[in-house]
Amino acid sequence: MKRLRIFLCALLAGMAWIGGMIGGPMAQAQSLIQVKGSDSEVNLVQRLAEVFMQKNPGAKLAVTGGGSGTGIAALINKTTDIANSSRELNAKEEEMAKKVGVIPWRIVFATDGISVIVHPANPISMLTMDQLGKIFKGQITDWKEVGGEAAKISLYGRQSNSGTYVFFRELLLKGDYSPHMKSMNGNAQIVEAVKLDKASIGYVAVGYVVNEREEVVPGVKVVKVTKDERSEGYDPVKMENILSGKYPISRPLNQYLNGKPSGKLMEFIKFELSIEGQEIVRQQGFAPVQKNWMELNRKQMN
């Protein structure tokens, strides 16, 4: 009997403890800024947040990935303060945000060139946008069809919650991905898979394959992309190509908030767009904000 009593006491204490654990973070939630979403942006924003926290000892940011779709869903469900998204909101999401009273407020804090990568042993060094679309749609299935050595093309892409998945599809495929495309859990996984696979092709954010000295990470090859057969090919390795728009698969990296922010949130956004913040963007292998998007940012901040 005594044992049973001790057991029950322990049980109650345990429940109280768990209750405290659940209740605890909610009470602290005010001071902690949640940032969630794009896997392409997560390392970059993490770095920005680290530097920001060093400079502002009172501020606390928690940056997690999961994909742009996950971030936007979290913004709509009001479980995150900032949604990182490498694509724009779609009509459905805007409608759902409206329904729950969330007013998406957008800023652009960096520019990405979605890099097309292959195995270093692959002789292919340039592809047209049309070829890329056909390869990922599954209409071109062998490397010899685009001038390479005969081998079945092995496709690596992202899962449907990825902003990169959606952006790449809208721009290049205008149709569905091949059902033979292997959907990986993030940019890093694609890079690792491409390194191991001689017949591979994949697409990732430029920050995952290029370092701040404009060098490609070892083990992969970044191919040049041309708008069509007659134009010149450019690669995203040179930041200048992304910034000028010469590299054809470049895109703005966005953050969405619920309405124009204030306080620490606003300070963080300002820091990202500052000279120092943009320098960090450069160090992480991405390009700073393009001129036309600076216009949008200026309008949003006023």
Next chain:
Amino acid sequence: MGMEARPKERAESASREITFLRMKGRRVKDILIEKFFLVNALSAILILLGIFSLLFTHAYPAMRELGLLEFFGSVVWNPTSYEKSRYGILSLIISTMMVTFGALVIAVPLGVGCAAFISEVASRRVKEILKPAIEILAAIPSVVLGFLGIVLVNPAISLVFGISHGLNALNGSILLAIMSLPTIISLSEDALRAVPKTFKEASMALGANRWDTLVRVSIPSALSGIIASIMLGMGRAIGETMTVLMATGNAPALTINFLDAIQTMTATIAIELGEVPYHTTHYHALFVIGLVLFVMTFLVNLVSDVILQKYQEVER
């Protein structure tokens, strides 16, 4: 109790009273404890029913909207399609069955063989090393196995079969076999050990060697336990998510080639449930997959139960 020896009557009656009260108190306690355990036992059933009803109510809107034919009459699963959303789950079901079957083909001979070795052949010292080692195997987190699938099994398969990559059904099968081995080994070993010594002695006395005794006497007598272990291992393989998610490539195309990338039912739910907006067709369609998976594991358990009972009857 030591109360009977009391000399005075009053004291005797009083002590009888106390004993009676104590007995009564004990009976109440007994009943309370009994009920407490009954509630525990029932809660398992209640949770099961709760899960089933939750799955069904969440899956039903999609079944009503799209019809069962959309799910079971098509092999194209692409709810976020550029053109038209498709919800065919046949290729997902086949993929799950492929990795499960593949895992069993690898794990059953290995597992039963290992169990036979431990129970019949191994010396005590070897046993003392082997058994904990197998238990440690069971403690490896699935995400670690999945990682090994990517960095170790993946290049090994591509090397052996001369293909460009090894993220495929075979990779998943190998990893799931590793995961179900501990279950199969330890339960089969228990079953083999439970075979009465007299059976083996009788076999030996008739001139059979150790191998014949094992194959013709021990294993058939332990068969119900061995089958139960295989079924439990199978249940583990069907429901496993993280490992297959990492190692099989996740390409939803229909295939029966073990060297092709596949996407299992569990991986589909795990990938898509995190991003899907609640209460949309896609959301409910994921619960249809969950429901089918639930029914499949339920059937596996049911069949194993029936087999178990049949063999037990034969034994008697």
